Amino acid sequence: MPNPASPKAELEAIAQAVDRVATADAATLAELKTEYLGRKAGRLTGILRSISGLPPEERRAVGRRANELKQELEAAISSREAALESEVARPSDVDWTMPGRHRWRGAKHPVASVVDEICEIFRELGFTRVSGPEAETEDYNFTKLNIPLDHPAADEHDTFYLGPGVLLRTHTSPVQARTMERYEPPIRIVVPGVVYRRDPFDPSHSPMFEQIEGLVVDEGVSFVDFKAGIDYFVKHFFTADTAVRFRPSFFPFTEPSAEVDVQCQICHGSGCSTCQQTGWLEIMGCGMVHPAVFENCGIDSERYTGYAFGMGMERITMLRHGIPDIRLLFENDMRFLSQFVE
Amino acid sequence: MIVSVNWLSAMLGRELDPDDAAERLAMLGAPVEAIEHVRPALDDVVIGVVEKVEKHPNADRLTLCHVDAGKGVVEVVCGAPNVREGAKYPYAAAGAVLPGGLELEARKIRGVVSNGMLCSARELELGTEHEGIMEVRTDAAPGTPLLEAMQLADTRMDLEVTPNRGDLLGHKGVARELGAAYGAPVKLAVIPDAPAEGPAPRMVKERGTVDGVEISIEDVEGCPRYMGAVIRGVKVGPSPAWLEARLRGIGQRPINNVVDATNYILFELNQPLHAFDLAKVRGNRIVVRRAHPGEQMVTLDGEKRELTPEMTMICDGEGPTAIAGVMGGGDSEVSDETNDVLLECAYFDPKRIRATRRKLKTSTEASYRFERGTDIEGMTDVLRRAVALIRAVAGGEEREAAIDVYPKPRKAQAVFLRPARVEHVLGTPVPQEEIERLLLSVGFPVAPKVGRLHVQVPGWRPDVTREVDLIEEVARLKGYDSFPVELRPLRPSVVPDDPVEPVKARVRSVLTALGLNEARSLSLSSQAGEDAVRLLNPLSVEDAHLRQDLLSGLVRSAERNWAARERDIRLFEMGTVFHAGGEGVPRESLWLAAVISGASAPPHWSSSGKSPDYDLWDVKGMFEEAARAAGADGSVVAAAAGWELRDASGEQRGRAGMLEADRPAWAAPLFGFELSVSAAEQPYVAYRGLATTPPVERDVALVVPDGVTAQAVESAMREVAGALLVDSRVFDEYSGEGVPGRSVAWRLVFRAPDRTLREEEVDEALRGVLTTLKERLGVERREA
Structure with missing residues (x-):
């Protein structure tokens, strides 16, 4: 160093040089590296070495600045090296149509997406989301819900038993009873969860499937409120112009009971194979809570009324995505699941 | 239930349009699942x-x-x-x-x-x-x-009848509904060539005799009412064409005139009848009693049946001839040689019939109807029509009025209905006159009282027992679609949200961001085991237990993916696992599991289409991130061949590592983890101030002897350096020539929040660290 300037001035000079790195070509970059950071005669290396010889009042400021600059310079050089390398790897006229670089992205299960979406729609109507056990007693699964085991209505529930009086729930409705026993109205809940029926696998049946149950209990809840609640859901889940119809039906735990059909989403009502030419798709069973259920759960059936509904998530998922076979939802085939990446 | 449109049209006195009728039935609660036009190829x-x-x-x-x-x-x-x-x-x-x-x-x-x-x-x-x-x-x-x-062209409708509406299992019941919809009265068809109806049956308690046959009821609970008629001198043969056509119209095969007549009444009036060959009724007696323990009989289908006392038996002078309401025995059937017929028209208790047919694992047209409740009040009319029909198609005489054994005649059912309650439940006023009109249209006579209506329930509607049943009738007959859709003010739920849901949502978002697809598997598994929960009635031995873990199911999913030639597998699942618990109810817990195999990133041309395969360090990283997302209260520690998640009390809450699998040669190794998910609330992030002072970095390469872990080194470093050491990160590992054990390089970052660290301070801290490492673990700085 012919003219040893003060370390401070030298540092400022080096700082100016950092900018040159950004535009340097490969040869210049190598020179710059040696000039500043060379082990033997690098200008910055020299300053760092000389710190101990400085007067104590300068030592600290110089040391700090020098270290800062070292880091900056190193980072700038390595970025420039990377940039030069990719330029070298490619001809100057880049083919911009070459594929970009991706990472794996996973998908939420389509059934889980539908469940969340439905729970969120009901949240807008003041519903909260709760759950309950999958292994249940006959008492909660049947008796409290006004399904006597000696009535043919119990036949619709082909049940897996675990022991005397203990079974895998055939619907999420036991959570209705558990909730009513624990809370005073107003109750507005949705209960998603898996349920079990002793049905072998076939394209439209599975021994286990996901259901969403809903329950409303309060003073003055009427059939009109019930229809409005279900209608609100349908219009928000499907489209605002989807036609809905309520057909009388029978469930032991509701009365009046209904089945809800929505206009077929495939043919828009003109008739197709999905809706078996009817123009309608059945999506849920529901109705006004039967007073016997209130009485079984310790709720005053004169004072309170309410409504309840239940629907199968696999079926709705299959309709939404055009999935032909329920088994696809349980096979965990990567080619299937990857289609649902958002 | 299959109904014939011709038959219904005849009852309603109008040509029904099948499509319109089906639509109306659907909106009354009996949807038509299929409409089939029947037209034999007889145009010529x-x-x-x-x-x-x-x-x-x-x-x-x-x-x-x-x-x-x-x-x-x-x-x-x-x-x-x-x-x-x-x-x-x-x-x-x-x-x-x-x-x-x-x-x-x-x-x-x-x-x-x-x-x-x-x-x-x-x-x-x-x-x-x-x-x-x-x-x-x-x-x-x-x-x-x-x-x-011959009215051979007909339309069949396959009606879905809910279990509460047994009355819709006969054409008359269906016609009644359509009659209400169309405003048309229901009339039974006139039987061609029918003789004048005979005298009304004679009602007796417990026992009585008709034309030399004694009938008695001992099991009054199982059989509250039993009527018998004797028709002598019938000629058994083919039925007339009109009768055969009616039965064929609903897909039934004609048998002979007597049996066809009883079937006609069954499908017309929903009352099962049984015709005995009187010559084969031994001792000219019928006794209705419970089966004796251990009693047996051979039924019509050739099966030998074990009987139990909950079953009601129809016996003759020597023993059982039929299991009441379910199935007859072969012996007393009407055949071509039959001259005299004993016709049974009875009411059997629905619960007892249900228990019987479940025990016998059989269901017949008769048991299906008795189980849903037949019309105990309408039996007299049914029997008189049945006798007239048999005489019309098979001849014969009824010499004496039928006997009606009815020990405890039932009172007609009545239910009170408050019009105000109708409005309260349905949410819209329904005028009292309309309520009365609607109920009467399906056979419920209404008498107004003060503030309420006295509604008589017809015998064919045993499902109607309380006020709400009538409210449903009003809503149904008025039409559900006639009620407004009107969102009215509501109060939000007092029930709190399930706290595990946000945790599940967080796990999903973290793992999908890491590239994993969410899987769903059956909870049923073949794995037995000490505290495995067994199903009493599984579909197959493969599915005879409830799963105790999620990981083995995911391994099988991976194998299925390999079978589909899929090399890159990334799956996770959240679900319930079950362990046998006290009092017969299993313990349930929520777990999370994942498997990964194959390329760790999608191939890209810039690296010649190759990306490194997942390895152990990938699964360890995912395990740690998943544990954090799942709110796991614990830490990941090294275990024999992989890692475990241990909670504060040292209990294992999860594990990770390489997995055994049935792997094709071309597949990459399979890694996975599982851990328990808890609903613990995650506290909000507490902001830490951003340092304004400069950091000082030091890279140190350490020679780590065999048996000393990186974790041990790192915790010693942190302990000694204290708060000044704000970050430490392994950035290299080397073992080989010139290094006893291995060399592990750390980058250490020192910083004080309140001042700029002096070089000497950092050097001193580092010296302290190195001294301790050497003393405690035998770890030394590697000489350059």
Whole structure:
């Protein structure tokens, strides 16, 4: 160093040089590296070495600045090296149509997406989301819900038993009873969860499937409120112009009971194979809570009324995505699941 | 339940449009699952009147018939023994095509030209009868198409009947609903050639006698009412065409006139009947009693049945002849030799019938109806019509009024209905007159009282027992669609949200961001084990238990993916696992599991289409991130071959590592983890101030002897350096020549929040660290 300037001035000079790195070509970059950071005669290396010889009042400021600059310079050089390398790897006229670089992205299960979406729609109507056990007693699964085991209505529930009086729930409705026993109205809940029926696998049946149950209990809840609640859901889940119809039906735990059909989403009502030419798709069973259920759960059936509904998530998922076979939802085939990446 | 549109139309006195009727039934609660048009291929067959029967000139067994089929009289050679002058038969002219595809032509039979033929039921595929030609009893003129004359073209509707509406299992019940919809009264069809109805049955308690047959009820609970009629001198044979047509219209096979008559009543009025051959009723007695323990009988289907006392038996003087309401025995069936018939019309307790048929694992048309409740009040009319029908189709006399054993006659049911409650439940006012009109339209007579209505429940609606049942009737008959859709003010739920849901959502978002797809598997598994929960009635041995872990299911999913030639596998699942618990109810817990195998990133051309495969460090990283997302309270520690998640009390809450799998040679290793998910609330992030002071970095390469872990080194470093050491990160590992053990390089970052660290301070801290490492772990700085 012919003219040893003060370390401070030298540092400022080096700082100016950092900018040159950004535009340097490969040869210049190598020179710059040696000039500043060379082990033997690098200008910055020299300053760092000389710190101990400085007067104590300068030592600290110089040391700090020098270290800062070292880091900056190193980072700038390595970025420039990377940039030069990719330029070298490619001809100057880049083919911009070459594929970009991706990472794996996973998908939420389509059934889980539908469940969340439905729970969120009901949240807008003041519903909260709760759950309950999958292994249940006959008492909660049947008796409290006004399904006597000696009535043919119990036949619709082909049940897996675990022991005397203990079974895998055939619907999420036991959570209705558990909730009513624990809370005073107003109750507005949705209960998603898996349920079990002793049905072998076939394209439209599975021994286990996901259901969403809903329950409303309060003073003055009427059939009109019930229809409005279900209608609100349908219009928000499907489209605002989807036609809905309520057909009388029978469930032991509701009365009046209904089945809800929505206009077929495939043919828009003109008739197709999905809706078996009817123009309608059945999506849920529901109705006004039967007073016997209130009485079984310790709720005053004169004072309170309410409504309840239940629907199968696999079926709705299959309709939404055009999935032909329920088994696809349980096979965990990567080619299937990857289609649902958002 | 299959119903015939012809049959319903006849009851309602109007031609029903099947599509419209189906729509109305659906909106009344009995959806039609299928509509099937039935039209036998008999377009070429017409009614022909035999005007004259002559002997065939050249054959003893043949006749020459002069047949008028609307286009002048033609000569037809006939071989049937039953042909008679003046009767009407199906006639097919030359050129006609019969159902089997046979095309007729005029041809000579023993020297005489036969112009077409008179047909038997079998030739027309209308039955099995082929002993003679089929006589058609009809008013239709000669030349009328047979399809029209016999109402052979029909439409079947397959009705879905809910378990509460047994009354819809008969045509009359369905017609009643349609009658309410169309405003048309329901009338039963007049039975052709019926004799005048006999006297009303005589009601007795416990026991009585009809025409020499004694009937008694011992099991009054199982059989509250039993009626019997005796018809003597019947002639068993084929039914008339109209009766066969009715039964065929709903897909039933005609058997003989007596049995067909009882089936007709079954499908018309929903009352199962049983016809006994009186000659085979031993001792001329019927006793209705519970089965004795250990008693057995062979039923109609040839099965030997074990009987239990909850079953009601119909016995004769010597023993059981039928299991009440479920199935008869073969012995007492009506056959061609039967002369005298004992006709049973009974009401059996629905619960007892249900228990019986479940125990016998069998269901019949009769048990299906009794189980849903038949009309105990309407039995008298049913029996009188049934007797008239049998006499009309099979002849015979009823010499004495039927007996009606009815120990405790039931009072007519009545339910009170408050119009105000109707409005309260339905949310909209329904005028009282409308309520009355609607209920009456399906047979509920209404008498207004103060503030409420006294509603009488007809016998065919045993499902109606309380006010809300009537409110449903009002809503249903008024039409659900007539109620407004109006969002009214509401109060939000007091029930708190399940706290595990946000945790699940967080796990999903973290793992999908890491590239994993969410899987769903059945909770049923083949894995037995000490505290495995077993199903009492599994579908198969493969699915006989509840799963105790998620990971083994995901391994099987990975194997299925390999079988589909998929090399890159990334799956996770959240679900319940089960362990046997106290009091017979299993313990349930929520777990999370994942498996990964194959490329760790999608291939890209810039690296020649190759990306590194997942390895152990990938699964460790995911395990740690998943544990954090799942709110796991614990830390990941190294275990024998992989890692474990241990909670504060040291209990294992998860594990990770390489997995055993049935892996094809081309597949990459499979890694995975599982851990327990808890609903613990994650505290909000507490902000830490951003340092304004500069960091000082030091890279140190350490020679780490065998048996010393990186974790041990790092915790010692942190302990000694204290708060000044704000970050430490392994950035290299090397083992090989010149290094005893291995060399591990750390980048250490020192910083004080309140001041700029002096080099000397950092050097001193580092010296302290190195001294301790050497003393405690034998770890030394690697010489350059």
